[in-house]
Amino acid sequence: HYRKCATCGATSSKAPHVETKHAPGDDETLPENCTEPTFECEECGYTIPGAAQHALKTVETADGSKHYQKCENCKYTTAPTDHEYLPTLGHNENGHWRVCHCGHTTAVEAHELEYRNNGDGTHYQVCKTEGCGYVTATVEHRMSWHPTADGSKHEGVCACGAVATGDHVYEDGKCTVCGMQKPAATPPDADDKGNTGSTGDKGDGTDTTAPGTTAPSGSGDQNANAPQTDDGGCMIALAAILAASVAGIVAVSVFSSKKKKI
Numbered sequence: 001h002y003r004k005c006a007t008c009g010a011t012s013s014k015a016p017h018v019e020t021k022h023a024p025g026d027d028e029t030l031p032e033n034c035t036e037p038t039f040e041c042e043e044c045g046y047t048i049p050g051a052a053q054h055a056l057k058t059v060e061t062a063d064g065s066k067h068y069q070k071c072e073n074c075k076y077t078t079a080p081t082d083h084e085y086l087p088t089l090g091h092n093e094n095g096h097w098r099v100c101h102c103g104h105t106t107a108v109e110a111h112e113l114e115y116r117n118n119g120d121g122t123h124y125q126v127c128k129t130e131g132c133g134y135v136t137a138t139v140e141h142r143m144s145w146h147p148t149a150d151g152s153k154h155e156g157v158c159a160c161g162a163v164a165t166g167d168h169v170y171e172d173g174k175c176t177v178c179g180m181q182k183p184a185a186t187p188p189d190a191d192d193k194g195n196t197g198s199t200g201d202k203g204d205g206t207d208t209t210a211p212g213t214t215a216p217s218g219s220g221d222q223n224a225n226a227p228q229t230d231d232g233g234c235m236i237a238l239a240a241i242l243a244a245s246v247a248g249i250v251a252v253s254v255f256s257s258k259k260k261k262i
Contacts (some may be wrong), residue, residue: 025142061080066081154167
């Protein structure tokens with residue numbers, strides 16, 4: 001705009017219009033409709049034509065329960081409606097939440113994590129809530145070890161479902177992996193103790209059969225089938241001599257008794 005002298009018609013230099021500003025969020029200064037002038041110059045009264053259509057923006061209500069649309073160029077607003085959440089959830093390591101296109105977000109909810117086994121000794125976890133997509137870092141299996149049913153090995157089970165087995169590693173009588181106590185040494189069978197000579201067995205599987213003899217077979221009494229030796233014959237001869245001596249002593253005693261009577 002510019003100024004013009006009413007007497008002589010002289011004009012001043014041109015200057016820009018001075019727009020009436022409104023504070024952010026102060027809708028009172030906006031026109032009722034976009035077809036109305038958006039502002040009037042404070043100095044010359046010139047008005048700027050309104051917009052051809054609304055410039056709508058979606059915002060949430062004061063309590064956050066709904067949202068509505070408002071024009072940025074006039075006082076036009078729509079009726080509040082329910083939030084319309086995007087299919088993709090916002091997330092971080094602490095949880096996930098739903099996001100409306102107006103900017104409203106729901107409260108953070110905990111992830112529903114499930115394991116994925118990579119098959120190479122590692123695993124990771126993913127949130128199974130639809131639209132979340134949160135994935136943890138890949139880590140090595142964390143095994144919980146325990147002895148197998150027969151105690152011959154130990155078995156490890158990871159929370160992801162991976163299973164592994166291994167041999168015991170004993171130190172100071174205890175497995176350093178699963179904690180199982182080392183079993184005591186099994187003593188040899190009583191039937192095997194001290195069986196030497198004719199039996200051919202010391203109890204540890206070592207053949208001690210004397211040369212020229214045959215070890216017995218079968219599960220019966222081994223001594224019953226053992227071969228006879230010279231020691232047995234000597235015992236019989238000694239027993240016969242002893243019996244003959246006793247008989248002689250008895251006979252002499254009887255004869256002496258009868259002689260005295262005569």
